Amino acid sequence: MKMNWTMTRRRLIAPATGLAVLLFATVSAYPDARVHGSPERGHAIVSRSCAACHGADGNSTNPLFPKLSGQNPDYLYGQLRAFKAGGRQSRIMAPIATDMSDTDMADVASYFARQSIRADQVRDKAGVAAGRHIFYDGANHGATPACAMCHGASAGGMSMMGGMMHGMPMMRGMMAAIPKLNGQHAAYLVRQLQEFASGRRQSMMMNSVAASLTHEEMQNVSDYLADTP
Numbered sequence: 001m002k003m004n005w006t007m008t009r010r011r012l013i014a015p016a017t018g019l020a021v022l023l024f025a026t027v028s029a030y031p032d033a034r035v036h037g038s039p040e041r042g043h044a045i046v047s048r049s050c051a052a053c054h055g056a057d058g059n060s061t062n063p064l065f066p067k068l069s070g071q072n073p074d075y076l077y078g079q080l081r082a083f084k085a086g087g088r089q090s091r092i093m094a095p096i097a098t099d100m101s102d103t104d105m106a107d108v109a110s111y112f113a114r115q116s117i118r119a120d121q122v123r124d125k126a127g128v129a130a131g132r133h134i135f136y137d138g139a140n141h142g143a144t145p146a147c148a149m150c151h152g153a154s155a156g157g158m159s160m161m162g163g164m165m166h167g168m169p170m171m172r173g174m175m176a177a178i179p180k181l182n183g184q185h186a187a188y189l190v191r192q193l194q195e196f197a198s199g200r201r202q203s204m205m206m207n208s209v210a211a212s213l214t215h216e217e218m219q220n221v222s223d224y225l226a227d228t229p
């Protein structure tokens with residue numbers, strides 16, 4: 001009787017464990033991150049409370065909702081804290097973040113950081129090329145800095161400045177919460193740039209950068225990012 005129970009339980013648990021290993025064995029692209037939650041627990045929270053809008057693996061299909069897959073966990077955690085405290089305003093995200101504990105936030109951040117982002121296909125290739133130029137070289141005769149200086153070539157955790165400031169722990173902490181932008185929905189990026197430019201979304205670093213861009217430049221740089229995995 002007892003033996004049978006153990007065997008049945010084994011049979012039930014073994015495949016589930018295998019799946020968990022498959023889902024969570026991928027090493028996060030952010031080895032220096034300060035946020036280290038439980039991706040397993042994060043997965044359960046996401047399935048229950050976030051997947052409907054952001055997608056089960058963070059690849060939302062509706063451009064109203066940002067993709068969260070492959071995002072810097074320190075950034076995700078920081079934004080959830082900001083939604084809860086009111087520093088970043090969103091009628092949708094405020095009540096959701098208010099219901100979360102610090103541990104919940106760290107867990108979902110760790111889960112999303114381990115997922116891979118899928119880029120969108122952007123049709124306007126001329127816009128994509130113009131946007132690439134802004135991202136790497138800046139614009140407006142130096143008034144707009146190169147985005148790559150802070151956001152890095154691919155993952156936010158690998159930014160050039162992050163690298164430069166590796167030996168300076170205080171500066172590194174400040175730079176750690178820079179989001180990855182590649183693969184994000186263009187419509188979402190444009191909207192955030194507008195919010196930074198108007199000051200509705202506050203950021204010491206982004207307010208002046210966004211205010212220096214024309215609407216066309218915002219669209220082009222966002223198209224480039226959305227199109228780039």
Ligand code: HEC
Pocket residue numbers: 045046049050051052053054064065066067068076077079080089090092093096108179
């Ligand atoms: C009803 C839809 C909806 C649900 C459910 C939802 N979100 Fe969101 N989320 C949004 C919207 C809309 C935004 C963009 C807010 C803005 O415009 O600033 C957002 C933004 C975010 C951001 C900021 C992303 C960035 O790139 O800055 C994070 C982090 C986030 N959500 C996490 C979560 C988590 C974790 C859950 C589940 C616990 C969740 N969301 C559930 C709609 C939703």
Ligand code: HEC
Pocket residue numbers: 066134135144145146147148149150151177178179181189190192193202203205206209221
């Ligand atoms: C000096 C460093 C710096 C530079 C240069 C910079 N950014 Fe940022 N960016 C940041 C930081 C830090 C944040 C996070 C702000 C926050 O915490 O809300 C951010 C956030 C963003 C976001 C919000 C992403 C999201 O998921 O909501 C967008 C969009 C963005 N930046 C676009 C750009 C573009 C486009 C450029 C170049 C024209 C650029 N940034 C240049 C530091 C920088």
